[in-house]
Amino acid sequence: MVRNCLLILAFICLSSPLFAQSQLSVEYIMRDPQWMGTFPSRARWSDDSQTIYFQYNPEKNPADSTYKIQISSPKQIQKVNWKEESAMRRDQANWNTDYSQRVYLSASDQISLENMKTGQKKVLLSWHSRVSNPTFLADENLISFVSDQNIFTLNLSTGVVKKVTQISSGSKPSKKSNATQAEQVKGFVEAENLELLQVVKERQEAEKKRAAYREATREQAEEKFVYYTEGKSPANLQLSPDGNFASFTYYNSSSNKNTKVPDYVAASGYTEDLNARPKVGTDPTTSEIGIYDLKRDSVYFIDYSKLPGLQDLPDYTKDYPDKKWDSTNRKLSLFGPIFSPDGKRAIVQARSFDNKDRWIAEVNLQTGELKNLDRQRDEAWIAGPGIGWTFSGGTLGWLPDSKHIYFQSEESGYSHLYLLNVENGNKKALTSGAYEVFDPFISRDKKSWFFTSSEVDPGERHFYQMPLMGGKKVQLTSMTGNNEVSLSPDQSKMAIIHSYSNRPEELYIQDLKPGAKPVQLTNGQSEEFKAYNWRDPEIIRFQAEDGAMVPARIYQPEASKKNGAAVIFVHGAGYLQNVHKWWSSYFREYMFHNLLTDLGYTVLDIDYRASSGYGRDWRTGIYRHMGGKDLSDQVDGAKHLVEKYGVDADRIGIYGGSYGGFITLMALFTAPEVFKSGAALRSVTDWAHYNHGYTSNILNTPEEDPIAYRRSSPIYFAEGLKGNLLMAHGMVDVNVHFQDVVRLSQRLIELGKDNWEMAIYPVEDHGFVEPSSWTDEYKRILKLFNNTLLND
Template identity: 35%
Template sequence: MRRLLLAGLIAFTVLPAAAETAQSAPKLDLETIMANPDWMGQAVETPYWSVDGRTLYYRLKRDGSPVRDLYRVDPASGGGAKLDATATAQAEGPAVYDRAHRYAAYIFHGDVFLVDVSNGHRTQVTRSPLPESSPRFSADGRSLQFRESNNWYVYDLASGVTSPAAVLKFTDDPQDKKPDALGQQQLDLFKSLREDKADKDALHANDQQLVAADSTRAPQPFYLGDKTQLVDTELSPDGRWMLVVTQPAHHDDGKAPDVIHFVTDTGYTDTEAARTYVGRNDPAPQSVLLLDLSAHKSYPLGTDNLPGIKDDPLKAIRAKTVAALQKAGKDDEAKALKAPDVRPVTLYSMDSGSAGIVWSDDGRNAAVEFLAIDNKDRWIATVDFAHHALVPQHRLHNDAWINWIFNDVGWLKDNCTLWFLSEESGYSQLYVKPVDGAAKALTSGKFEVSQPQLSNDGKWFYVLANKLAPYSYDVYRVPSNGGELGRITQYGGMDQFTLSPDDKQLAVLHSSAYVLPQLAVQSAEGGTPRELTHTMKPGFTAHQWIEPKFVEVPSSHGAGVIYAKYYGPTDETDASASRPAVLFVHGAGYLQDVKQAATYYQHEQLFNNLLVQEGYVVLDMDYRASEGYGSAWRTAIYRQMGHPELEDLLDGKAWLVKNHGVDAKRVGIYGGSYGGFMTEMALLRAPGEFAAGAAQRPPSDWVTYNDSYTSDILNNPQIDPEAYKISSPITYADNLRDPLLINHGLIDDNVLASDSIRLYQRFVELHKKNFWISLYPLERHEFEHADAWYDEYRRIYELFETWVKPATAR
């Protein structure tokens, strides 16, 4: 059951009625906690304001279905409801506005709508089978721009006419084709052929003159040649320019491995191509063209002047590998590792999926964000339209790798000052930089700033930050011209926020350990929030769940402290008693699980509760490489994945032994994805330290993972083979001494099941004992079926009960 309660009725802790029944709540069991997660409740998703700013929309997953229903709520009264199909048809999407705030536009069900703000009159601009996106008003407010895939269109508000902003053809211009020797001979010989050609040329010239003089005609195409293919386009708000991102047309992406489906609805096995292995061809380099739509000319924007782009940050590693290859007589392979004269780049991919290009509101400035393919540099450049060139504005270098996040960039309302996030201080902070001036930090400190939103009046930046503690996130704001960073929300578990159109209110999604994201609204200046939703189920909230304790584990390896969540019994007066323990290891590597907000690992958190019920204690650590602790913490694993993290996990085990009466010989470990990788590394690189381990969907050999993640951390395997060797569990297979359970979905297209199967075969050939593999034919990387969740965790529980819990097991 899902319900929307009136504001003011909800406290996001256990409700009084639930507290009364908590003492009589039945014991936890695997069938319950591994059931379809709908029994817990639903997370509020994608909130946004109505055009007039008086109501909020959001979505909720429907019980027993992947369908997301649309809801509407009045922030003032808290009243709201789920919209039926008829009401949904009249709903709005997230709106953008013109400068005068006379018009708004939004995308709904993939089409573009225009609203007259003064009277609410709505005009449907498109009704097409392909989805439109990115609505934006022109700088002069006379037209509405939007895109369909990479094609931009302009809707004239006065006439109601829609036209393409530009027509791009990736072929050569037929008019530029010159006859070869034989063709010229034909023209020389035959008068009729010469007359035909003259007629075609005259028609083309006439068309060109008519188009130039007649604005009612569609624009003439840009012929951009057949050597490149389109990646992205970005139209300037003034309609004068277009930036076009391209890559080589025939780039070889490398051979993709197949994922095999054994259980299908046809009864026949099926295959699908997965992603290419790292190092089996570098990502395609990208280039940028500047199109002058008025003069109908194009100009390449070279990157040769970006600072450091001709350096080789891998010079020392490259030289060592080349020397080894030459010594082995592999001269051809050595030559293939020669450094490029100019390092290839790609454009940063923004959250919208478009390339890293941002226009100022007036269209007179554009920022372009490049990443080196070797992952060591990020550049922000602006475009000099007069000289058709890039102007470097900021370089961020990291000897390890540039972060996947904290790369937001934009413009202040003055249209000539950039703002951006940068980790150059060691932590993600917010900066501003005039195009012709020096950069200035708006925020500073040993905390992370993310999700910057500039207020509509341009006076404030609202950001998400963990300033009070690494695990505590709230919304803060800072003046855009500099000043104090002030805290706006007081939740500690903040997930997302969006500013109202009039800059006066914040709609926020917040959560806590056992409460999925819920919607509230409060003043943009701070104050008491009004809670708008409560979507957790009574059967879930009635249980007396263990509130994880935030603890600091001392590092014995000079890393300071490792933040962790501890799950244990309420009464720990007998902490000296010998007890079993389990370490849960979060996935993704770069992910933060020690937070006040709801965990991504809901099933695992409930399993941790069950383990405590059965006599264990559990520790969940943000080991080195985790998000939220600065770039040095993130990059500690550079070229040595699984090494600093294992040091931290062993420190966590020692902390449990010292502080919570844990038997050092009765500690288990489990995790999924990167957590599964670390489980394998723990058992194979520290045999005897853990009584048993369960690895879910683990990467066992990084040479078979993808490029976009792995080459950042370990470089290219051809250049840096040693980093891959020491970072892969399969290298240490001969060290297996302790019981290991591997669970893997057979149709996992992220970490392929072949990773686990290859490691399993190594164990077979090495005559190892006490290792098992369980394969799930209908599961991908994230399990979706309750039966599979149950079976997976039944096996993990039985592993721990057999090898970890008994005092005589070792």
């Protein structure tokens, strides 16, 4: 029986046969999400593998708290008090090779050691200033740590601390001695005074002798090498496992102009400016990595000038034959170094700022020169699961033998796991096929890989185990949907956060065996949420104009309620997947689609070109033309609805937020014959005004590739608007700025368009928070579709 609190849809018009009824309403589904129940996240294990900790909120507090379930009593869910939670903290923890000991920061100036077998803990060091990065070296009797921009070692047996780097943030002192400085020409008053007062003169002569002595002893003491940074701040200090080399990074921040977002409803009552990111095309932050040779007392910087292809120009430059392109080496960002376990080798990742190349290279630790090991070139842009980004290495490291490195690459068209022998250059793909690998890591016994992949289906995620050097994979999870696994430290059990298309996340436990039965530990759905029969949308594929098979979720109404109208939803982020078999991060939109289907609409949710989960070619299908294949996929989806699902071609609407809002604008401006109305939420209207990190990947920069920006930005196509447009935007959006829709609004005014409206939300950022804002926005969306798609 449906609970009495379910509301009747506000926009139902019982006198019209085109309208059906729904148990749902916008006001009901857009409430604080706590009404749906409480769902677990961030599962993790106790050190003894006997307790699962996770974030949960059954008490409906303002924020989630830590809860626990002991596997000896799996039916009891207990809240963790702050003392227990504080006692569990292990800041910057690092384990030795066999995981029998752990060092960590027990305070900002304190390093502790924990015996993992006995649980015994002791303070190793109480230091005079902040410390960081405690790390076991290859000789596990030594740990290194960083303090005051220098590296120290601590001997666990003797307790002796040794400063192993001599780095000073100042400038190298002048060799001109104090004695010499004292011989400078005196002024008249000083010379006359010394001539008259003998005691004063004798004291000055004595001070000169003392100064000369101090200078002489200082020169002798400073024969030990000191590296002066000349005011620069070294970051990422680390010591090689063999203790022979240290490394550090200088980040040279750009002087880009940040943007300002006015906050009209600040608590102060005054309009206040919020600092936001610069716009695309600005100069990037650069980095340089220093190698500190502790045996030779010298510092040198990694030299990437000999990497292959540094002068290769992108293919798009051919579209600008009259432009003179820089023929010098391209600028790169560097990540690393990552030292081998024995400390004798190191690798770095280098990426070109034009986003076309990634190199993995070995560092000559004697000279700083790089030897290329693997180059991945992409005429669109380098990305994909595990690939990393500008200052992140992604999946990148060494096997225990200090001879093989591992990394992920899209060389095959899908992101897979590779091994490479640095001694002979042989490369081996450990995984292959039309699927992607996520978050691989090595087992504690160093014999296996564990990873998640989409091998079963692009819309599913399962957990696998595979031999370290490659071989047969074993699928360890079996529940259809998403399986987010946290492995117990003894690697005998899995804590699984699992969800399905119409069922939010719940926590399960399962033995680490294929075919083992998962046991559900939480049951968080509220009775209100269970009262409605949430749809399990069918996943279909339709053919696009270029022959590609496009995945989509479809929501079909009952035949008796079908009104002939359809709504296409466009997910945000561009590179995101929403056609899958797990609970969507777009849960509000999912519930709204159920409401629309109740009312007789057919709803289509497409993983258009640029969506994640389908490999390199799908990801880069929008290169240099946003609003190209990503939009034509929506158009082809609309045609499919007409041809197969009996939708009236004159009754199709479209909506989405962020990237989805951008596509909605392009749809109404450039395909007005297909879409009668649309709601563009928090939309990018001109890509030259968005951020650098995202946009320059896809469109290069507006200075270098204006063609790409001109054909990708809705503001240049606003004259094409014929249907009905709703724009909705938060005024304190620091991601897609409110300025975007302000500029487009002025353009529409100048074009004399009167079939559009705008809703503004003064307290909302990019992701809405307030239920009242969600409710207002979606009431307007529903009103738009009801008024334009159901009324002739």
